[in-house]
Amino acid sequence: MSDTIWAKSPDALHRRGQTSLETPLESLDGYLTPADRFFVCNVTETQRIDPATYRLEIHGDAVAEPVTLTLEHLAAMPRHTVRSYLECAGNQRKLFGALQGQYVERTEGGEDVPWVLGGVGMAEWSGPRLRDVLALAGPCETMRWVAPLGLDIDNPECPIEIPMPVEKALHEDTILALTMNGAPLPADHGFPVRAIVPGWIGTYSVKWVGRITASAQEIRNYRTDEYYVIDGVTVTRQNVKSSLALPFPATMGPGPKRIHGYARSPDRPMRSVEWSANGGQSWQSADIISPNEPYGWVRFAFAWTATPGEHSLMTRATDEAGETQPVTCPFNPGTLLFNAIIAHPVTVAA
Numbered sequence: 399m400s401d402t403i404w405a406k407s408p409d410a411l412h413r414r415g416q417t418s419l420e421t422p423l424e425s426l427d428g429y430l431t432p433a434d435r436f437f438v439c440n441v442t443e444t445q446r447i448d449p450a451t452y453r454l455e456i457h458g459d460a461v462a463e464p465v466t467l468t469l470e471h472l473a474a475m476p477r478h479t480v481r482s483y484l485e486c487a488g489n490q491r492k493l494f495g496a497l498q499g500q501y502v503e504r505t506e507g508g509e510d511v512p513w514v515l516g517g518v519g520m521a522e523w524s525g526p527r528l529r530d531v532l533a534l535a536g537p538c539e540t541m542r543w544v545a546p547l548g549l550d551i552d553n554p555e556c557p558i559e560i561p562m563p564v565e566k567a568l569h570e571d572t573i574l575a576l577t578m579n580g581a582p583l584p585a586d587h588g589f590p591v592r593a594i595v596p597g598w599i600g601t602y603s604v605k606w607v608g609r610i611t612a613s614a615q616e617i618r619n620y621r622t623d624e625y626y627v628i629d630g631v632t633v634t635r636q637n638v639k640s641s642l643a644l645p646f647p648a649t650m651g652p653g654p655k656r657i658h659g660y661a662r663s664p665d666r667p668m669r670s671v672e673w674s675a676n677g678g679q680s681w682q683s684a685d686i687i688s689p690n691e692p693y694g695w696v697r698f699a700f701a702w703t704a705t706p707g708e709h710s711l712m713t714r715a716t717d718e719a720g721e722t723q724p725v726t727c728p729f730n731p732g733t734l735l736f737n738a739i740i741a742h743p744v745t746v747a748a
């Protein structure tokens with residue numbers, strides 16, 4: 399494996415699969431994830447796009463007139479800013495094995511990225527709304543599906559073209575991001591233009607967008623019909639999760655600790671994060687120590703006195719609508735959306 403796969407140094411991250419990088423959550427101590435620590439999920443190498451020759455084409459049977467836009471044109475449009483976490487649908491898939499003893503690896507039809515806890519990050523994204531960009535091509539009333547295509551077209555799997563229903567495409571918070579945390583998108587995160595589809599699994603946030611198809615017909619492909627599917631239904635929305643910002647499993651010395659972690663609900667503020675050190679027999683409230691916004695994750699913390707021996711620390715997040723985490727997560731062959739309460743193993747040395 400060569401380091402030219404990514405533009406950034408992979409040294410501070412865990413390599414996962416051939417082309418992806420996982421964030422060690424324990425290396426984070428803030429709300430927004432710095433770009434150099436942000437996980438990377440790539441089906442192939444990071445694309446290096448020349449901004450001078452970059453073009454975005456909007457076409458399809460549901461626009462009046464196809465248009466081709468330059469980066470200058472997109473950069474001159476009104477911008478909308480969204481603070482949203484981004485999480486791979488397969489994040490935590492290793493826990494189906496580690497916590498539930500279920501089969502994890504899928505090798506047929508593409509390799510799964512073996513994520514533990516850190517296939518997730520939180521950033522501030524800014525760029526024109528997708529609906530404003532579509533408007534330039536004269537969308538027809540017949541428009542039902544919108545599919546951004548990534549410029550990593552020659553990837554070994556099928557192209558990254560992820561169709562979304564028109565309601566999500568025209569949502570005020572669905573954007574074509576030009577910046578991440580106030581700086582131009584880094585190459586690894588989609589420079590010069592990526593979709594941000596808040597609340598939905600990370601795959602919808604297509605990087606290096608080069609073409610957008612707007613259609614009256616439903617657009618379907620391998621990803622919508624085979625890869626991102628649970629019980630015959632295409633996965634779209636994320637689910638409620640919480641995890642500790644500790645290695646999995648963790649080791650530490652004895653004494654008083656301040657343990658922290660990240661909890662997220664796809665589209666609602668968090669009502670509570672609780673923790674348990676006795677296998678879930680009793681729960682205590684953790685402090686939420688960050689902003690608590692609809693598409694954001696929250697950072698939480700609690701005090702725990704580590705005594706020598708083997709421990710298991712659990713956390714449970716509940717959002718404003720009462721959506722919470724199950725005790726176990728029903729297995730699905732794609733090992734997607736693992737969101738059970740995590741019994742995080744912690745060994746405390748004498």
Ligand code: MTE
Pocket residue numbers: 436437438439440441442484485486487547548549550558586587588599600601602603604605606
């Ligand atoms: N877009 C393109 N063009 N190519 C990709 O490989 N990976 C997707 C999505 N967009 C991908 C893509 C997946 S599976 C995820 S989880 C997110 O990008 C990850 O975004 P990040 O690499 O910026 O963290």
